[in-house]
Amino acid sequence: MPLHQYTATQMVKTLQSGEFTAAEITQHQRDRIQSLNPEIKAIVAMNDGAGTGAGGALAGLPITVKDQIHCHGMACTFGSERHKDFRPTQTAPVVERLLQAGAHVIAKTNLPPFAMDFQCSNALFGTTNNPWNLDYTTGGSSGGGAAAVAAGLSFLDIGTDLSGSLRIPASFCGVFSLLPSEEALPNEGMMADGASPLKHFARMGPIARNPDDLALAWRHMQPSPEAVQSAFAMPQIYWSTDGGINTCDSIVRCFGMATAAWKTAGFQVATAHPVNFGFRQARRAFGEIMGYETGALMPALVRLLARITSRASARRSPEFLANVMRGYRHNRKNYDAALSEKATLSDALDSFLGDNGVWVLPVTATSVFKHMVPTSDRNGVRDYAEPLFINGQAENYFDALTAFVTPISLTGHPVVTMPLGLDNNGLPIGAQLIGRKGSEVHLIQTAKRLHGVLNVPDCPMLKRD
Template sequence: MDTQPIESATATQTLAGLRRGEFSSVELVRAYLDRIAAHPWVNAIVTLDADRTLAEARRADETRRAGGPVGPLHGLPITVKHDQKVRGVLSTYGSERLRDHVPEDDSEAVARLRAAGALVLGRSNLPEFASDGQAYNALHGTTRNPWNHERTTGGSSGGSAAAVAAGMTALDLGSDMGGSIRIPAAWCGVHGLKPTWGVVPMRGAVPHPDEAEGTDLTAPDVAVCGPLARGADDLDLALTALTTPRGDRGGLRPDLPRAPFTTHRELRVLAWFDDPVTGVDPATLDVLHTACRSLADDGARVTYGVLPPGGLDRLGELFELLFMADVGGGTGDAGFEELRGAMGRLRTESPMAELHHRALRLTHREWLSLHRQRLILRRRWRELFEDYDVVVTPTVMTTALPHDHSEPVWARRFELNGERHPWRPALTRWCGAVGVLGLPAVSTPVGLDRHGLPVGMQVVAAPYRDRSAIAAARLISDSVGGFSAPPLGGTSG
């Protein structure tokens, strides 16, 4: 594996090592288990299925030795966020209410990864019902950032990103609405893909699995599931598996064409780092601009000063209204009334609370009007992509914040550059703006800020051009160095 240690190798490199016989799947599983045990303070993988996975790894090794058929992920141990159904394994959604919940089947996304040959070693941590920007809950505890244990990993796929960064898994399956893959990827220094809305099935990935029958038959608005990994090529590999229907189930495979560029000199980039609505931490901006200069030095055409359609103002408003209209509907009648009451009390204190209060009272006619505005903006973005292959933005306005469990996420504040900002929407603004349009986006690591914390760049492409976003992330990694392993000095506290 080109002398690359297992814990820092990409999934693509690891699979190549398996094919060459440098190690077995059993040895790989044991290496990840040892890594998890060596750094318990990270608390990223909170449920293990070690015995079953070792048995599956032995069968995978036997099949490979016998020359039997193998899939593209054959024998690769992966982990899955706790909001996906995994057959025969605890699927708690981070909730005490579901501490003993063991599904009888896999979510469709998990089933597709298994069909490609992946082995599900364990489950990664999240906030309860994936409803916070930090990975903590009363059942599984708090996940700590591998770069600094006093900092959060972000959420809701915080356990996923921390596990990948810390070398505890080759690949993790997370989920994303307002940046739940991309923000943790940025804060932990790994790659994370939010696919085009609808291309990866969401059946079996539901926020409240104990609700009425049929709640997992429709895809939540804006929500997707997607991979987190140490390399951009891994995202491409996982995307292929996640969009390939299982042979016994049938179904359509989405047309996700290859990128129209392969080199820096062919790449056309629009850098959108400035918007009248929000500022970005200067330390984060410095790293982003340095990355763009490296891209330009390598031959990419980087353009500044063009404001994409809608800007953060209109796109952010649409995201908050459509996001909360869907999320509020998933809390059940009692939860809905509690949430609406909280937003009503806070509406005089925060413009965002006012938006959320409005979202929870939308009529269907009002929702359709907002959706029509979304479609118009989506069409204008398609026109923008005739001139640019990708738009790059900050994934998030600052690097990883200290842990803060003192307030619900809608009431929480953080300080940056002498000002106090709301966690929502400040931290999700850049991700939500492209998420509401259903666009594919990759968060790719581009360096460390002056505090030694990872900075992520969001790489956005046109609908169904997921592979363009991934290919651009690959070129950015080539220019700036890509994934770096955290020091993992650690703490026991």
């Protein structure tokens, strides 16, 4: 088996046993990147100075990191010409933990400017193509990392997620991701110019090809050694594909096939939705908080101009951009009310999940689509006037992509994104597995068992030499 087809867990074992050296593995990955990256454009910079020592539990495993996350001495462009020369003097604490465990960062992966789009393109490095079909998007903003992992350019990637940026690319590229519970990890080291991190939502997490590799990454990203886990108990699986959201028929069909397979395998599966948990209500609170906190990074005049120039965009996107623009008003009373709403909705989801429940939701309302060019692009702030079409009905780009992810960003619960199957074009469809706060290990174990029942293929490009 070619080295790039090894999982991260398998590769660590071979490194620990001495079957291969870290230098050999690193060179193999460099060669693969050189061969395939011109087609995919997932990797934006190589770390020629990365060490290849075999120390620590990860034994020299080469990994990649989104080009938003600070790594000492490496360029960190945020996908923007403005920051092409920025080289952080410190490494993000989450990445530092992985380095201390023996990983080394071999390369940086692509993103849209300032991680502000749900596709992955920028003027510096071009457009990242989906390795399943180069005509299609990877999703964003951690699209470079998801494409790199799917195609075997990377064993593990560390990305970020504010409003779906890990989950959407993982779904579109047929790989796994872990969005940890809010505040489970430090979020320093992912802001331009070293600015202070946002108070809510922005989280780092791993992208991997299977649940074992998510567990490997999570074990070494945590602030302290993993606690001894009690015996695994398979949870009650609740699922829904509605929430008042027009969802692509291929996604609904895929969910139906997956849940039927789980029931046949003996898992407890039921269609259900939390009481007093409205998606529209959650999206509004998310937008108010996100707009308030991201808007605080701008001068008041810039914020006002953004609201004025975005009026048409907000009208087209009543469930996402309009809510963010309301937050740009910087009204403290509205912000506090949204925080109160966040707590109420989080409690409602806690009550629904109980001691051992997992809620399975779509990632997006739309299936993977072909690359779209923004109608306008103001220094990375993009708009798409052309709609996406779901079941023949026109839906706003931003609303269709965020309908299922921002409510869970709001509540702060952990999410494993896992592939369920393929759409009518042979492209991946993923699902969000949402668990109790602090239940990351249990959630990953659940994903492993559920995925084991399904027959989901790997990305065809992974098989290419």
